[in-house]
Amino acid sequence: MLWSVLENTDGPVWSVERVLGQLLAAQSILLIMPGVRRPFEFGAQVLASLPGVKACRFCLNEDLDRAKDPGFESCQRHPDDSTVRTENSELTSDADGALQKEKEPEILPVGAPGRCHGSLILEVDRSSEHYHKIKPFLLDFVCIMSLVIEANQQKAELHQKVERSEERYRRLVEGTSDLITIVDPAGRFSYVNPVGERVLGVSGKEAVGLSVYDFIHPEDRERTRQWLQSCMDARARQAQIENRQVNCKTGEFSVVMWTTTLDYDSDSETPVIYGIARDITEIRLAEEALKENRDRLDSIIKGANLGTWEWNVQTGELIVNQCWAEMIGYSLEELAPLTIDTCARFLHPEYLNTARHLLDACLENKSMYYECELWMRHKNGHWVWALDRGRVLDWTSDDKPIWMFGTRADITAHKLAEEKRQLLEGKMRHTQKLESLGVMAGGIAHDFNNLLMTILGNADLALQDLPPLSPVRSSLEEIEKTAQRGADLTKQMLAYSGRGAFEVQPLDLSKLVDEMSHLLKSCLSKKAQLTKQMDPELPWIQADAAQMQQVIMNLLTNASDAIGEDKPGIITVSTGALECSEAYLAQSYLPEKPKVGRYVFLEVSDTGCGMDERTKAALFDPFFSTKFIGRGLGLAAVLGIVKGHNGAILFRSEPGEGTTFRVLFPALAGSANGRNKEAESLQREEIWQGSGTILVVDDDPSVRRLAVRMLEQIGFQTLQAGDGREGVEQFKSNVQSITGVILDLTMPHMSGVEASLDIQQICSTTPIILSSGYDESEISERYNGYGIAGFLQKPYKMAKLRAVMKNILGTS
Numbered sequence: 001m002l003w004s005v006l007e008n009t010d011g012p013v014w015s016v017e018r019v020l021g022q023l024l025a026a027q028s029i030l031l032i033m034p035g036v037r038r039p040f041e042f043g044a045q046v047l048a049s050l051p052g053v054k055a056c057r058f059c060l061n062e063d064l065d066r067a068k069d070p071g072f073e074s075c076q077r078h079p080d081d082s083t084v085r086t087e088n089s090e091l092t093s094d095a096d097g098a099l100q101k102e103k104e105p106e107i108l109p110v111g112a113p114g115r116c117h118g119s120l121i122l123e124v125d126r127s128s129e130h131y132h133k134i135k136p137f138l139l140d141f142v143c144i145m146s147l148v149i150e151a152n153q154q155k156a157e158l159h160q161k162v163e164r165s166e167e168r169y170r171r172l173v174e175g176t177s178d179l180i181t182i183v184d185p186a187g188r189f190s191y192v193n194p195v196g197e198r199v200l201g202v203s204g205k206e207a208v209g210l211s212v213y214d215f216i217h218p219e220d221r222e223r224t225r226q227w228l229q230s231c232m233d234a235r236a237r238q239a240q241i242e243n244r245q246v247n248c249k250t251g252e253f254s255v256v257m258w259t260t261t262l263d264y265d266s267d268s269e270t271p272v273i274y275g276i277a278r279d280i281t282e283i284r285l286a287e288e289a290l291k292e293n294r295d296r297l298d299s300i301i302k303g304a305n306l307g308t309w310e311w312n313v314q315t316g317e318l319i320v321n322q323c324w325a326e327m328i329g330y331s332l333e334e335l336a337p338l339t340i341d342t343c344a345r346f347l348h349p350e351y352l353n354t355a356r357h358l359l360d361a362c363l364e365n366k367s368m369y370y371e372c373e374l375w376m377r378h379k380n381g382h383w384v385w386a387l388d389r390g391r392v393l394d395w396t397s398d399d400k401p402i403w404m405f406g407t408r409a410d411i412t413a414h415k416l417a418e419e420k421r422q423l424l425e426g427k428m429r430h431t432q433k434l435e436s437l438g439v440m441a442g443g444i445a446h447d448f449n450n451l452l453m454t455i456l457g458n459a460d461l462a463l464q465d466l467p468p469l470s471p472v473r474s475s476l477e478e479i480e481k482t483a484q485r486g487a488d489l490t491k492q493m494l495a496y497s498g499r500g501a502f503e504v505q506p507l508d509l510s511k512l513v514d515e516m517s518h519l520l521k522s523c524l525s526k527k528a529q530l531t532k533q534m535d536p537e538l539p540w541i542q543a544d545a546a547q548m549q550q551v552i553m554n555l556l557t558n559a560s561d562a563i564g565e566d567k568p569g570i571i572t573v574s575t576g577a578l579e580c581s582e583a584y585l586a587q588s589y590l591p592e593k594p595k596v597g598r599y600v601f602l603e604v605s606d607t608g609c610g611m612d613e614r615t616k617a618a619l620f621d622p623f624f625s626t627k628f629i630g631r632g633l634g635l636a637a638v639l640g641i642v643k644g645h646n647g648a649i650l651f652r653s654e655p656g657e658g659t660t661f662r663v664l665f666p667a668l669a670g671s672a673n674g675r676n677k678e679a680e681s682l683q684r685e686e687i688w689q690g691s692g693t694i695l696v697v698d699d700d701p702s703v704r705r706l707a708v709r710m711l712e713q714i715g716f717q718t719l720q721a722g723d724g725r726e727g728v729e730q731f732k733s734n735v736q737s738i739t740g741v742i743l744d745l746t747m748p749h750m751s752g753v754e755a756s757l758d759i760q761q762i763c764s765t766t767p768i769i770l771s772s773g774y775d776e777s778e779i780s781e782r783y784n785g786y787g788i789a790g791f792l793q794k795p796y797k798m799a800k801l802r803a804v805m806k807n808i809l810g811t812s
Helices: 016-025 027-031 037-048 070-074 131-175 195-199 218-233 281-303 322-327 340-346 349-363 412-465 473-495 509-515 517-523 545-563 613-617 635-644 677-683 701-714 724-733 752-762 776-782 798-809
Strands: 053-060 106-110 118-124 179-183 189-192 238-246 253-264 271-279 306-312 318-320 370-377 383-395 401-410 505-507 528-533 539-543 569-580 597-606 648-653 659-671 693-697 717-721 738-744 768-772 790-793
Touching: 037 053, 037 118, 179 195, 218 238, 218 253, 253 281, 281 306, 306 322, 306 383, 318 340, 322 401, 349 370, 349 383, 349 401, 383 412, 412 473, 412 701, 412 798, 505 545, 509 517, 509 545, 509 569, 509 597, 517 528, 517 545, 528 545, 539 545, 539 597, 545 569, 545 597, 545 635, 545 659, 635 648, 635 659, 693 701, 693 724, 701 717, 701 798, 717 724, 724 738, 724 752, 738 752, 738 798, 752 768, 790 798
Parallel strands: 528 569, 693 717, 693 738, 738 768, 768 790
Antiparallel strands: 053 118, 106 118, 179 189, 179 271, 238 253, 253 271, 306 318, 306 401, 370 383, 383 401, 505 539, 539 659, 569 597, 597 659, 648 659
């Protein structure tokens, strides 16, 4: 009991104040009791032990019948004091303090001011001598209980708020996808939310007491330990770290970002560590994939040697990569800040307008892509080719360009290769022109030589029949000379392509130049002075005299044209011999370089205007001429003649410094003074007569008749045929009497080669001679192995015919 009661007034006095003090002392006990019922139940037990109180019980609002207890609702705090009053007549007292309605229980509503939480129902003995002392106490006690209930109610409400808050945070902690932990300074888990089972492989209860380091990837473990220790040493409040957490069941690891809060107790230096870990595995994997793609793209860009650029169209800012800058020899630092306007200073003025036009078309959405070849100035001064490509990828709502992105490629090597390709194509076309002209020349030569054959042959026969003092001899000789010049022209057309047929013989080049001196002077400009420097001991060369004359004439004519008619100049013709090395012969304009050895040279120099690079590049082109009216094939013929004689040709020329040509021919052993009798016998015409019957097959009647007349003068009998088929029939009919056959190469119905094959099947021992206006060397090479005994190139004279027949038929 918290108090004592005296049984009479003479003894110790029972004190309401004492009981009240004991109750006030128990207030702390009452305040810690949660809810409303428990404090009042405790108070009811105390009141039941008081003198004059038979019983006491506490009822909550929901336990009362409000209809029977109307005073229950009227409980309120008086504004003047802290006592609890009631309008219920059952709670009022008379002047003597005696309670009315003794038989009825007292009902005392209690609770916070303005609210009623319940009632104390007391059964009292009003006849008790102590009742008058209890009455005031009851009212005071109810007031105290009301205050207790108010405080307890506030605490209960606060407790409920705390519980609701804790419930919210609990749900938040347990419902989040992040791992939330509480760790002690030793690194052991004291709390792990349910996410731990997914990340760590253990439940929250299983994780408590386990070391956090057991769930960290071994490679990250020591780093994390050092980091946590440094945070505690620095008394950091918050910190972050990224590491890998290992699932102890699956062995898989997750990349997490830890955000830790270190809570320091005022009485301790060691903190409690609260941690929130967010799984960033997918983010890191995405970053790695992005980095891998970026690295791959960078590698592709670097491998392709591509420069990249980004242009802010609104501000003009231009962002480029290192490769873009290196194309023009700069670093990014040297170019910064770079705008579209400052970039234009590297562009060649010739391409500026083109680039702007194409760029504007792309910005105005008239063209989807921008592509332009640019000529850019390098830092060291030279120019490089670049290919720019780009596209606008960001537009405003009103279709204005914002950002444009593109690439730049260095195409200098490609451009040089393209120029080289075009040069090679030009050379190929040039070669094709030469070959086409060669084919054309062969066709012309064939037809033209048939005409020349008739003219030369008949003139030759007429001269042989005329007496020496005949007045028409000079006319026939002039006809023969003119026809021979036509034949030489035909040879020249074949010679420029290297397919000419040459009548080679030992030749002294110095002597040939001397013999031509009078003719050369008549062909030169009146302002040109000719000087000669001839080597008298010059070795012989194996050459065609007519072709060498053509070389000399063409070189001197070009030298004369270079001097012109305005001012005087000097032309120097020199001959000599020298040993040529491989390096020296490599300077030859001809693609086929001759063998190392001793060579005879003919050199023609002039003090004329010289040649520029364009002229030198087209110098040997048969379709190129610096003259208003061309004068034949010129140097193209010289090139073909030199090529046909296995020689070389060199030249040097500069504008205003004149030109020098040097042609080289392989030297024969010996010199002009050592000419032997065998060589002289090659030039001495021998008189030889033949016998037997020769079948002449040619589709040109005039050529056929001329050949018959020549053969008959040599001593042969003849048979004639107009084509190959007729020739074969004639041979079948007269096979026993025919000594030899002369076949034209090109005939209708059956060619000369086809006819020769049929004739050989009839009689393989009969010699067959082909005759054509085409080149002998080409015919011999093409029809080698066909059993052809000899070849007569048109036009030919009687001397040539006699020599061929003698060579094939001998003295028979």
